[in-house]
Amino acid sequence: MAMMPRMELRQGQSLVMTPQLLQAIKLLQLSHLELQNFVEGELERNPLLEREDVSEGPLQAAADSAHAADQESYDRAESLNSQEGMETRLGTGLDNVFQSEQPTVARLDSSGADSLPIIGGAYGGSGGSFEEGPDGFESGLTADVSLHDHLSAQLDLAVHDPAERLIGRHLIDAVDDSGYLGEPLPEIAERLGVPVERVEGVLRIVQSFDPSGVAARDVAECLSIQLRDRDRFDPAMQTLVANLHLVAKRDFAALKRLCGVDDEDIADMVAEIRRLDPKPGRGFGGSAAETVVPDVFIRAAPDGSWLVDLNPDTLPRVLVNQTYHARVSKAARSDEEKAFIAECLQTANWLTRSLEQRARTILKVASEIVRQQDGFFAHGVEHLRPLNLKTVADAIGMHESTVSRVTSNKYLICSRGVFEMKYFFSAAIAATGYGEAHSAEAVRFRIRQMIDDEAPADVLSDDAIVARLKEGGIDIARRTVAKYRESLRIPSSMERRREKVAMAMGSR
Incomplete structure (x- = not known):
């Protein structure tokens, strides 16, 4: 059979993703803040788009009505002056008009709510104004002092050498909102072209600033600085800070052995560690927290x-x-x-x-x-x-x-x-027998409740939690319980038992 070119017509369906369709899909997943930014950009680019006018509230409507009444009074006064002559009515006509036509007061509603004076009325009265002064009322507000500004002010007082002050500013720039140094010293030294030893010397000066513990490179160094400021960094406390992983595990027996102290001393030392601030920079103004606005x-x-x-x-x-x-x-x-x-x-x-x-x-x-x-x-x-x-x-x-x-x-x-x-989408946990499946989030909640209600003398292991959940009709594996417990940041039963024992000792 000879092969020859030919033309054919075929019908078919296909989805063409136009730029408009892609943008419409993108709009679905934008948060309301991202959507507002996108719309603002479109308003700037497209001259045919405009914002929809939002109807004025009752207070603004009442204010506009009052302002109109004031303007009408003023017009009537001017009309009287022009009719009768300015010379004969300066002492009577205008006074009478202004005495009887006082600025109208706007009310929020008719139910006896507190009234608000009109701001900036036709007479320029001395009623309260949000624009007092050249910069308005906002000039009276004080902004939170940032950690960067707080440290920079101390640096200007503590360091006079220009080169060291430059190093100090670079170190302060590398401090994050929590108060930790977020960049390795060798990188800072290489960028500035100075020896690492000189950068370390300036770092020690910055670490002496308020708040105590600032510019530390890790938690252990942060706590060590605060303990030195309190004159509590003795050899036993040094050993404790060097073994913070044992503090997290509540392994107080190992800590006592390493530090060479008794039960009472280790309880006091751990209590003092917990009184320190592991994030010394959080008390200062940093990046603004984004408020969640429900859709x-x-x-x-x-x-x-x-x-x-x-x-x-x-x-x-x-x-x-x-x-x-x-x-x-x-x-x-x-x-x-x-x-x-x-x-x-x-x-x-x-x-x-x-x-x-x-x-x-x-x-x-x-x-x-x-x-x-x-x-x-x-x-x-x-x-x-x-x-x-x-x-x-x-x-x-x-x-x-x-x-x-x-x-x-x-x-x-x-x-x-x-x-x-997305919180409401949860995996299913099988039920025992023929019962209805349970939500994974609901199971996590039950695990949290069980652990919160456990007695100090009866700390629940993961196996015990599994047994109780099965009694409640939830068929779940031990490894799943352990995974849910860890996702809730709940320590193991052994660590919880050690913590409860330590708390009981400390309360005696």
């Missing part, structure tokens, strides 16, 4: 169901300015201008639709999570059910990857606190 509100309804609402503060409000589009479209002359305007309109329409779709998807996923985990919201962690992405995806008719993106970096708030949406 979804969960509230109980009177009929026993749950109300699921989106947090409007996390939803950017943007509109397409059709009026401006019509005006610039008529003014466009070249093909490039028309293409640019068309692209801006397409991008603006896509963004508004994508934001609406994102909001609907978050609400749909959150509603299904609440439906699946009704027991948690009503009764607590012990009633958390096993749940995976596929279960939610099948219930709402979406793909698992979509549910995964929606639950990333999203939080909901309910009467039990703020939780990441």
Whole structure:
């Protein structure tokens, strides 16, 4: 059979990932802060996009009304002056008007709430103002002193040699928010072109600064500095600090043997170590902690169901300015201008639709999570059910990857606190017999409860925890209990027993 070229027509389906579709998928997994930054960038780039005007609150509306009343009084006064003559009414007409037309007071509501004076009224009165002084009220606020500034001020007083002061500034720059030196000395010395010994000498000066223990290279050095400042760094304490791993394991028998002290001394030494600050820099202003803002509100309804609402503060409000589009479209002359305007309109329409779709998807996923985990919201962690992405995806008719993106970096708030949406997805632990499977998170909670309630004379081993869980209908392996216990940062039964013994000795 001879091979010949020929043309054929074939029908098929394929998914084309356009840039708009890729961006829409990306929007799903952004946190509300990341989304706000993205929208801000689009507002700057696209002239057809504008923020949606948020309706003014009752206080601002009342203030505007009062200001309008003040302006009307002023206009009436001016009208009286112009009608009757300024010479004859300066002493009577204006005084009467201003006495009877005092600035209106705005109220938050009509229920007798405290009233607030209008700020900066038409008369320039002396009522409270947030803009007193050239820099406004913010000039009266004091910012937290950073650890870097605190150490730099001490360096200027303690070191006068310019070269050593430069070394000191580099060392201070390498100190993190916890107060530890985050860069090896040889690297600093090589960068500055000086001997390591000279850098070590300046480091000892910086380590003498307040707070005690700052610029240490590890925990042991941090504690040693603080103990020297307290004149408590004797040979026994040096040995204890050199064996902090034994302190963590509560192996007090080995510590007594190494330090050459008795039970009472070792208890006092460990207690003194625990009174020290392993993070001396945390008392100073550092990088601002990011506050978690919930994306979804969960509230109980009177009929026993749950109300699921989106947090409007996390939803950017943007509109397409059709009026401006019509005006610039008529003014466009070249093909490039028309293409640019068309692209801006397409991008603006896509963004508004994508934001609406994102909001609907978050609400749909959150509603299904609440439906699946009704027991948690009503009764607590012990009633958390096993749940995976596929279960939610099948219930709402979406793909698992979509549910995964929606639950990333999203939080909901309910009467039990703020939780990441991914918290409600937990592996299943089999039940004994034919009972219903248990959530791994609920099992962790039970393990924590058992250990918190254990008596000092009856510390539970992992095997004992397994036995108690099986009595409660949870079929679990010992290695799983050990893994969950370690994830909760709970020491082993031997370490907990040593700690309880030491606490009992210390209380005598």
